[in-house]
Amino acid sequence: MTVTTIDAFADRPFSGNPAAVCVLDRPARDGWMQALAAEMNLSETAFVTPGGAGEPFGLRWFTPTVEVDLCGHATLAAAHLLYESGRLGADDEARFDTRSGRLSVRQVRAGRKPPGRKPSGRYAMDFPATPPEAADLPGGFAEAFGVEPVWAGRSRFDWFAVLESEAAVRALDPTAADVEALGLRGVIATARAASDGVDVVSRFFAPNAGVVEDPVTGSAHCAIGPYWADALGTDALACYQASARGGAVDVRVRGDRVELEGGAVTVYRAELAPSAHPAP
Known part of the structure; x- marks a missing residue:
């Protein structure tokens, strides 16, 4: 075996x-x-x-x-x-x-x-879409992440925070205990990309699932894709998860499904x- x-x-x-x-x-x-x-x-x-x-x-x-x-x-x-x-x-x-x-x-x-x-x-x-719905983030989010989102919500599994810039997403440095206290599976932080050839950047923190920061998260893009498809007016997105290892995910939104490539x-x-x- x-x-x-x-x-x-x-x-x-x-x-x-x-x-x-x-x-x-x-x-x-x-x-x-x-x-x-x-x-x-x-x-x-x-x-x-x-x-x-x-x-x-x-x-x-x-x-x-x-x-x-x-x-x-x-x-x-x-x-x-x-x-x-x-x-x-x-x-x-x-x-x-x-x-x-x-x-x-x-x-x-x-x-x-x-x-x-x-x-x-x-x-x-071919995965199910999990679009985020507008919702207030729990108390302690700003203290954990050191930023205030420009839009906040939650998807089926996670808190969802849209930040003002790619630089803000890359600069995040929360402690696992602070993120764990927020509940749910974890936190998706995302912003429109400043890099050439990329539409959206993100990071994903999930200490409640035993993962302090996930390098590249397909299931998070089931929420990232629908949000940014609506915000940018396109159903095809080039996404990059800006963890230390990093990884690219091409997303196409098709109604209540998403295709991740x-x-x-x-x-x-x-x-x-x-x-x-x-x-x-």
Whole structure:
């Protein structure tokens, strides 16, 4: 049994957001999956189980501390592994049944091939939109982040704060305890980009899910996309999550769904010792 670490929303190793992916022969116990996710100590570990003939795969996501309802980068990583390993053909659609319903991923084109390396994959994911609704942020937000947003709300999972500039987003330096006290899964901070070729920048802080700051967050863009599509009058956005690792997400808003596009690169595989396998 192997666990594969894949950098998602990346076109080269050691960038984007790493996720661990474990493909199982059959469903495993929740406690074992949570323990392996804690051992991997990445923002997400994805567990894939096969469906019946022609049926979707099962997919679940765990942070080091909790199971989550939706994760974009680990879905991207799971699909990448299924294509790379030959479990899916290049023209097949990866379909997953999850706690957020049916999700699908398709391979859109091969990434560039660096000399001596395999090309990265590039994929488009069909996800539910989670547009933010206007709402007052909880007391303590200004103290935690040191800024006042120009617009505030909440999405299905998170607080949502629009800041006045890309520089303000990049300068944020909250403490995990202060963000945790705000509740919900976390805080999305976003602004219109000042960089060429990018429409929107963001950062995402989720200590309540065991992730102080996530490098690149697909599920956050299910809220970022609808907000900025309305604000900028376009359904296609070039987004950049300005974490230390950083990563690009192309977003297309299609009614109550969003399409998230990005690359993925396999970094390493680890073999689990027999003693670490799930109990039958």
